[in-house]
Amino acid sequence: MNALIDLCVSRSRAVLVALFVLLVAGTVAYRGIPKEAQPDVDFPYLSVAVVLEGVSAEDAERLLVRPLEQQLRNIEGIKEMVASATEGRASVTLEFEPEIDIEQALTNVREKVDQAKAEMPADAREPTVNEIKFSQFDPMLVINLGGSLPERTMNSIARKLKDRLQAVDGVLEVNLAGIRDEVLEIVINPLAMESYGLSPADVLNFVQRNNRLVAAGSLQSEQGRFAVKVPGLIESPEDLLSLPLKTDGQKVVYFRDIAQVHRTFKDAESYSRLNGKPAVGIRVVQRNGSNLLDVVANIKLVVAEAQKSWPPGISLTYSRDKSVFVRDDVNQLVNDVVVAVLLVVICLIGILGLQNALLAGISIPGSFCAAFLLIGMSDMTMNMVVFFGLIMSVGLVVDGGIVVVELADRRMAEGLDRRVAYAEAAKRMAWPIFASISATIVAFLPLVFWPGLIGSFLKSMPIVLVYTLVASLLIAMFVVPALGSIFGRAGHLTPENRRQLMLAEEGDLNEIGGWTGVYMRVVTRAINHPGRTVGLLTTMLILVFIAYGTFGHGVTLFPAVDPPQGSVDIRARGDLSTQEKDRLVRL
Template identity: 45%
Template sequence: MSTLINYAITHARLTLATLAFLLTAGLIAYVTIPKEAEPDVKVPIIYVQLTQRGISPEDSERLLLRPVETQLKSVSNVKEMRSTGYEGGGYVLLEFEAGFNSDAALADVRAKVDQAKHDLPKDADEPSVQEVNLSLYPVLVVTLAGDLPERTLLRIARDAKNKLEQQPGVLKAELRGARDEAVEIVAEPMLMKSYGISLDQLIAVTQGSNSLIAAGALEGASGRFAVKVPGLIEQPEDMLKIPVTSTAGATVTLGDVATVRPTFKDATSITRVNGKPAMTIEVSKRTGANLIETVDGVKKAVAQMEKTWPAGVKVGYTQDKSKLIRQMLSDLQNSVATGVLLVVVIILFALGFRASLFIGIAIPASFLAGVLGLQLAGLTVNIVVLFSLILAVGMLVDDAIIVSEYAERRMSEGTPPKQAYAEAASRMSGPVIAATATRIAAFSPLLFWPGVVGQFMKYMPITLIATLSASLAVALFFTPTLGALLGRASAVAHDDRASDRGYYMRTVKFALRRPGLILMLAFGLLVGVVGAYSKVGHGVEFFPAVEPDYGQVIVHARGNLSLDEKDKTLSQVEKVVLATEGLKTV
């Protein structure tokens, strides 16, 4: 270690150039590293979604869920399988053992679902197999509300959805609260009877008309041309031209026996924002994309589109996950700045201005070097990483203080700065490495924490190991180099505060003369604290209780309420909630 330290001091230009590179690269990494709310954790849950329009919960259990459950029983490493049937479909949820191979499990589940398809009803929709991924949850919900016609609001919401999906970093935008459009055909019984057309014939013609028929290709001297019979229905008026029956002299079209009008499918839910009809767009970002940049891009795009919308459209934003990341980034920057300032002030009185400057540099240098290491490792900044960085700020200066204090002591005895800092780094390298290794060892067991919580918490030891290792390098190489170039002996002799007449040394000598008593007191204190907390403590919880940003009111009633009954009931609750002060969005 002494050889490396002496090499760093004697090649000061190379060492300082390396320090400048790390600071610059670390600052760029801090600005550009992807930032997201939750870590990209693989939750050991895969679910199969089954839908069939109009099916009852009982029939859903018998016709949809049981065939799929029978096939999924042979999937390996399944901890628990649960299923739920409801009106219109159901789902089967598989919870796997911790540490499962998500790709293999997903492929196995899809293969079993394919085998169960022949047992499902013909009218059932295609089963959907999905895995739970926290990074795919919505990062922002855009609300569009206003007293506008439903078709106008739907057109605005669909245009906004399509444009938001084109924004960088956006994976998908899901439109909620919108009814699917439909075309309603009203047949005239007297006209159908006069033309000799049955209702079954009318239905068959209507269902078989919306298709595109490829008729091969024609080749000639001027090239090759594809031939197709256009039969796609793009406008409601196109349905009026569909031929229903024909004779040698005339053709009866759908418009001759029926009227067509655009409408919507029956509503299954009603969406309101602050008491007004609304539609929402749930925006999800791509894995690894910068959360803050994605949310800012979405809001900027919505602001540009809002200029072209009617004045009655009210735009709002809810469930904005970037707020938490912005707050934690601000707290981190404030913690770093406050830590540097306090360290400089304290060391200024203890060791002098130059030593306080060398030690103060250790915090941003270690912090930026650690962030650079995280980016090179392919990690992102999330709430766990930010918490770990804030936690590490107070530990980044310990190593530099040890080296600088010993060098200041040697310089006060007449040793030149270059020799003093070289001797301090070499002499203190053992204690400094041991102290850093001890702190790293305290957090390393979190790397082996099993289960989903372990995947969530592993970012803490990785972040602390990166930043503490960087602080070790700063204390042993960069701080001695700066001290050798800029260090000066203090005009005032080094204050020996730990004198034999001091209270601290008297306490130390007392403890050294009675080692058995001190060890017994330490052991008794260890057992006593644990026992006392078990008696009078308030228990243990993974996360502390904090004031939530969002609340939810759940109304329970009998299970066969119509949509109008549900709307009337919730409208009464909505009025009470809207009258409550301090709420931003309801």
């Protein structure tokens, strides 16, 4: 280690260039790290859903829920299983232990669901197994389209915009709300149908047989192999009306002879309103690990480009824009970090002087930039937990630099050359600095292995502390001596300070004045009376526990704060229709 310190001091300009590269690289890395308000935590939840049209809630429990429960309860690692049955549908939500591999759990659940499917009715749809991600319930942005245009035009614009948004990097999925699927409605004349000897079943089978794509194999030729298909999909009302139903003597009966066909929409299953007016909502969900601020900015660029081709009369409104909250939170946290750094630097200047404060304070930007590089390589994001870790590390990363600068300043005051003084100070204090920072790292390191969801949420804070402390250790032992050999000079120790130091080392402690003298005399008395000192400290410790037990308000992970937004859930008795729910909400 001594040889490496001598090398850094002798190659001080190379170390200065390396520090500059570190600062630039760290700044670039910070700009590229995804920003978000809170850490992205994988919640160990899986959901299983099965649909069986027309079945009652009681029958859904018996026919769908019970087979699933019998198979799923045998899966290892399940913490809780919650099942529910409603009319036409059943679902099971599984909560696993936090340490379970969710991908393996997903595979195990799908295998058990396949086994349970054999015990379900044949009419039941294919069960779906999905990982529950809370980002699905909290989109990063909702785009609301309103106006007086026809519904078909609004739906077409919304679907085209959805296709363009799905191609944006960082978008997981795009969902539409307040939109109805377009269908062909067939109105059959029963008298005409009966006069031609047709039944409703005949007409239904006819439509089903003629609305399919038939594969007819392939054709091999000298030019290659080509797939052959017979197109039979109904794409317009005219396609259906012109289909022949049967021949009645010399007459061909077409579909138009017994029915009328027109384009319409399915009955509404949901409604979307903005400020009381109908609107089409486009919910955009963020992909994990993407930079929310950049993704939302790109989405708005895509919407602005698409808006140029829209007809007049469409109103565009953004709601639930998480980028606004994230940007405000990140800016506030950055300001907190800057304020913490400024306060530490001001304290250093007041105690060490400007020059020595700058030499010791170089650990702050150097450690932060090194941490940014490691955060970027660790696929972490900049969130409130990471910023809290940076704030906690501000006062810790300067300790090693302060020790080296103080000892070097003293040696220079005694007449040593600055290169020799800083090299000697780094060598002399290397192991104390290493022991001090290592003890701090060891204190935070167990938090990295904190189990459960809380551990996953807070894990990035001790990681950031370890990154910054390790970087500060290297900077204090190698970078500060190199910079001191270039810019260091004796100056902040006055003759009186030197006399006080000499008295502290070799003279009478009672002659030391100021706060240093008071401190030395208190320590001397505590050493001379160890029993009283230990008894006093033990009494104070007990009193602290008693005071907290008497006046404390308990423990909570996060303080209660006023939320920036809220939601209202309305629950009513009975199975309300969609229209009844809409009227209830509008009240």
